[in-house]
Amino acid sequence: MDRRGAIESLLFVAGDEGLHLEEITSLLEMTLVEAEEVLSMLRKDYDGNPRSGLTIIETRQRYQLATKPEYSELIRQYAISPFATRLSQAALETLAIVAYKQPITRMEIDAIRGVQSSGILQRLLIRGLVKEVGREETPGRPILYGTTDYFMNYFGLKDMEELPNAEVLFQLEEDELIDLFDQEDFFTDMENNEE
Known part of the structure; x- marks a missing residue:
């Protein structure tokens, strides 16, 4: 299973509540460092792609799939x-x-x-x-x-x-x-x- 796709899917399903880093590591049987690396890569991919309206936000080790600020209006x-x-x-x-x-x-x-x-x-x-x-x-x-x-x-x-x-x-x-x-x-x- 592709870890990036798996985390992306989990964040989509978790919606506005997002997922805590420990939930991600437990579900995907990976270390905190591995999960943080994958989340960082996903965020860079979203933020670096001008055609994507999505990003990943993090608050107190809780991650959420969100829309980019420029689309708020x-x-x-x-x-x-x-x-x-x-x-x-x-x-x-x-x-x-x-x-x-x-x-x-x-x-x-x-x-x-x-x-x-x-x-x-x-x-x-x-x-x-x-x-x-x-x-x-x-x-x-x-x-x-x-x-x-x-x-x-x-x-x-x-x-x-x-x-x-x-x-x-x-x-x-x-x-x-x-x-x-x-x-x-x-x-x-x-x-x-x-x-």
């Missing part, structure tokens, strides 16, 4: 554009999971949905519907997510008791899962709020 424009105005079914599912299960980690969301959710969580964070509410006291200290006051105001909720019964919602099969929010009203309100 484009990403911000996308986040507020009409193309990104509507929340997808996947985003609504993720938002419902956060609302009912908060505080919750991205890995727990992924386990419930059965797919990776880091990109969706980033869009919900940018829109101010979810926020980081702390870190779990487990190895790697993953980020915990919860809903925001904006979420409560936006959907006209005084408190979380006003949400529909979670037991019924989470017992439904995937094809029976009903939207937590009326999408048509949601889209109309979202467009009005952005004007």
Whole structure:
């Protein structure tokens, strides 16, 4: 197995939480020095390639695949554009999971949905519907997510008791899962709020 490709794949799947250097070394059975060398080469490849919009960032030995700073304005424009105005079914599912299960980690969301959710969580964070509410006291200290006051105001909720019964919602099969929010009203309100 190519170590560079393996680390790149792991960083992609880890999403916004990234991976600690020890997680990488454990998963790929390599030394800290070897992992740091591969990460350094990957970063040089990304940063040295003007056609790539990606880079690798590191904070306290936690590595994350990220977009280059020069694309931040484009990403911000996308986040507020009409193309990104509507929340997808996947985003609504993720938002419902956060609302009912908060505080919750991205890995727990992924386990419930059965797919990776880091990109969706980033869009919900940018829109101010979810926020980081702390870190779990487990190895790697993953980020915990919860809903925001904006979420409560936006959907006209005084408190979380006003949400529909979670037991019924989470017992439904995937094809029976009903939207937590009326999408048509949601889209109309979202467009009005952005004007």
